[in-house]
Amino acid sequence: MSELQVNMTLRAYDHLVPLFLGDVPTPGLKLNLDHRVPMVSTLSENLAAAEVSFNRYVLAAAKGDDSIIGLPAFILRGFRHRNYIVRRDSPLENLSDLRGARVGTNSWSDTGTMWARAAMRDAGVAVTDVNWVIGDLDEANPLKPPTHMDVDPPQGTQFLRSGQTLMGSLRDGGIDALTTAFMPDSVFEPHGEFRRLVRNFREVEREFHQRTGVYPGFHIVAVRRDFAEAHPQAVMTLYDALRKSWSIWWTKAKKFAESSPWAMEEIETQVRDFAGDIPPFGTESDAHKRMLAMICHEQFAQGLIPTAARPEELFAGFDSIKAKVSG
Template identity: 35%
Template sequence: MSSPVIRLGLRDWDHLVPLVSGLVEIPGFTVRIEARDVTPDVLAEPVLDGGETSFSRYVQARAAGDDRLVGLPAFVMRGFRHRCVLVREDSPLRSIGQLAGARIGLTGWPDSGNTWTRALLRGAGVDLAAIRWRIGPLTAGETGKDRVGDRPLPAHVSVMAEGESLVDELAAGRLDALLSPFMPQELFTRTSRFRHLLDDHRAEERAYWEATGFVPGIHLVTLKREVVEAHPALPAALLTGLEESKRRWLDRRRLLADTTPWLLHELTESARLFGDDWMPYGTKCNAEMTRAFCEELYAQGVWPEPIDPDVVFPDPALAAVPAL
């Protein structure tokens, strides 16, 4: 009898390559991964059994009692957010605290990454309600993204007019800063009009790690409820396969480190700071990060009530990944 075919929609993260290429197999299942340019809406695509999902949107759904998606504590996208604040090259702003009362654009209000970035402002004592927030695409012409969510926006948050973009508004001086999980291509040139707010965001991120013990989770892998009910062994098996793929990828990168000029340095420095795994999978090792994120969604008004972090990953079988 052939194995059930499980179709997942995921962006082409490097650590998924061993799974995509077949070097890693999921016992009892045939996993097919469709590479996506943007994060898919898993529930809206009948051909998908699961895929990459916004942590924010998933947590809000679970808080509302919507369990149509079963989240795996496998955060395929993680990252510090200090680097995500951009200003003009000639801006006098140099610290998070200086953003008090500023005009700030961002790529989406309920987004996971932007929620984590706003948490940095709260941590620096900045009143989020005193910020004049504007929501819009990073660059002109970007479409296909829900930037607002299902709940009413706060009074101090507005949506840009069609045709406007964050980079254009920042360049014109109508914004003081912008928040974006992805950088505009211009930033990678020698003549960029923009720079990171923090002169040494890496030092700030290291301090954040030392204070919290986690790198913020942005996107996770989810499965449709009906798929899990039909194949109860799938969540744990897939979590294990994702872990093996990540481990194989890291081993290969440490061997084939000449893909960027200083990748070897980054790998060795990361290992010394974070240990063997800076992006661990499993409910238990992500419990503190999950709790902190639930608190931020409520504190920032993204969600109207406190969220019990236990509703996010209720399956005890996903508490930890078995040793490989």
């Protein structure tokens, strides 16, 4: 019997390298992985599965859009307290200092930006306490094209004119701070012109995690609904392959821990403090339930959605497929 061809877009994260190398069996499937294309918001007819924005997926679920089925595979996670930057000489030192400030961002609907605002709100600064500015990050990173799952920023948000950039505005004092996914090189330089707003971000993020129990998820894997309904076993095979890839990587990481001088300490920190988030799959653990509840609450509290999604229903489609295959 010939294998089912499954086209999929996916970034080549470390824990997915075994999958890309072909070290993970996918019985009955021929996975055609592409890590070179930008992340998609909708799955075309020739794309069965893809890495997608978790924020946009939950927004769609809140609106009743079930055209794709999300798998509880939280393949990209992180904290966003660290993702605010200011000028080196800025008097701002904490997220609470952003009240009344002019803060730039190059995306309103990205999951990371949503979690960055959640961190700010946790520090006591409401979304409406900030004067938001949206525009191109720099000449090399323009605004992303809008998608049907994007939401509008608050009234009064300023949009930069053509030729203006957020980095330029931060440099010349047009804005006070900036939150974006990837830090400019100068942040990593000891005396660069920009620095992180939260200098002790690890300490602040650790406190946030200890208090809330939430390790934010950014991206998940999703499949087209018609594909899933036609090939439920293929969906479970894919999900199992993602889990197996992570398991192979995790075993290797614990054996070698060669990615940085203190990678072993990081692994032990994960085992000690993030047990409910290891592995990053499923919705059964209390840690994952807390994270799902928080993303639904934050979308409503930030004014992204008039009615919050129900966390227990976010992966109902996957649960149905799983039950069908298991039964």
